[in-house]
Amino acid sequence: QAGLTQPPSVSKDLRQTATLTCTGNSDNVGTQGATWLQQHQGHPPKLLFYRNNNRPSGISDRFSASRSGNTASLTITGLQPEDEADYYCSAWDSSLSAWVFGGGTKVTVL
Amino acid sequence: EVQLVESGGGLVKPGGSLRLSCVASGFTFSSSNMNWVRQAPGRGLEWVSSISSSSAYIYYADSVKGRFTVSRDNAKNSLFLQINSLRAEDTAVYYCAREGLIVWGQGSLVTVSS
Numbered sequence: 001q002a003g004l005t006q007p008p009s010v011s012k013d014l015r016q017t018a019t020l021t022c023t024g025n026s027d028n029v030g031t032q033g034a035t036w037l038q039q040h041q042g043h044p045p046k047l048l049f050y051r052n053n054n055r056p057s058g059i060s061d062r063f064s065a066s067r068s069g070n071t072a073s074l075t076i077t078g079l080q081p082e083d084e085a086d087y088y089c090s091a092w093d094s095s096l097s098a099w100v101f102g103g104g105t106k107v108t109v110l
Numbered sequence: 111e112v113q114l115v116e117s118g119g120g121l122v123k124p125g126g127s128l129r130l131s132c133v134a135s136g137f138t139f140s141s142s143n144m145n146w147v148r149q150a151p152g153r154g155l156e157w158v159s160s161i162s163s164s165s166a167y168i169y170y171a172d173s174v175k176g177r178f179t180v181s182r183d184n185a186k187n188s189l190f191l192q193i194n195s196l197r198a199e200d201t202a203v204y205y206c207a208r209e210g211l212i213v214w215g216q217g218s219l220v221t222v223s224s
Contacts, residue, residue, distance in 0.1 A: 035211050037155070044205055044214045045155065056212065088155050090211055097169045099145065099157035099211070 004029065004089055006102035013110045015078050020105045022072040022089030028100055029091045034072030036065055037088045039104075045088065048074070079109045112136035112213050114206050119218035126196050130218055132189040132206030140184035143209040146191050148202035149217075158204070159191065174200075196222045 005023040012018045022034055033051035049055050049065040052072065062083075064075045072091075076083055089102040118130040132144075146158040159180040160169045168180055179192040189206050203217040 037211065039155075044216050045211075046214070047212050050210050050212055086154075090155070090157075098171060099147070099160065101155045101157060104154045 003100050004034075004091065004102035006087075006089060006105045008103065009106045009108065011108040011110055012079050014081070018076045018079055018083075018107055020074040020076075020087055020089075020107070022074070022102050024070050024072075024091055024093075024100065026070060027095035028070075028093040029067065029072050029089075030070040032092045032094060034065070034067060035090045036072075036074050037090065039086045039088065041085075048087075076107070079107075081109055083107060084109050112208075114208065114213060114215035116204065116206055116215045116218035119204065119220045121221045121223065122196050123224050124196060124198060124222055126222070127192070127194045128196065128220060130191040130193065130204055130206075130220070132191075132215055134187045134189065134206075134208070137208070137213075139187040144182060144189045145207045145209075145211065146180060146189075146204060147207055147211070147214075148200075148204045148220075150199070150202040153202075156202075161189070193220070196220075198222050 010018050035050045036048040037045040038048050039045045052067045053065045062077045066073050086104045086106050088104045093100045113135045116132045143162050145160045148156050148158050161180045177195045181190045201222045203219050205217045206215045
């Protein structure tokens with residue numbers, strides 16, 4: 001199954017803003033919306049946003065998400081050391097009848 | 111508290127079989143579609159299979175089709191993944207995840223090695 005496209009890494013200074021992108025197509029991100037997951041080393045993934053910009057309770061408002069066409073974006077403002085993690089986007093693909101994932105973006109806080 | 115707990119992983123020889131289980135609590139399992147997602151060591155997330163709430167709809171990744179079988183027992187709030195004809199490339203942590211990938215278990219490690 002074809003996947004979503006994410007940059008492999010992003011490095012930013014402490015307290016700066018990082019924007020991660022996730023590009024799919026009209027069968028997945030463009031119509032179904034993107035889900036964003038955070039994964040710290042050695043831990044299971046944790047939901048940040050589902051269906052584009054729905055944030056579950058307990059997720060910091062320093063995280064925000066949006067979508068434009070077939071590209072979804074995750075923005076982290078005021079980067080903190082604990083934000084260092086891998087970030088995955090995912091979406092249900094209505095043509096494939098499958099979940100598709102991006103390869104993940106590793107965020108490093110300098 | 112919403113919780114998913116996987117079990118059943120372990121070390122298996124190539125060609126062997128394994129059955130993973132996932133027990134759910136804290137939400138209406140019988141109304142939720144469920145998923146299996148795996149992660150090979152040092153790699154990204156890979157979707158494996160999805161099953162609808164009533165088991166009417168079942169989907170598999172091409173990489174596991176014909177070898178893996180997903181099922182569920184709503185009376186026992188349980189999700190299963192029967193894995194047959196295991197290959198080295200099936201070595202991964204297997205996670206169960208609730209509908210929409212909104213809740214994840216802690217994972218169960220499957221290692222395929224002779």
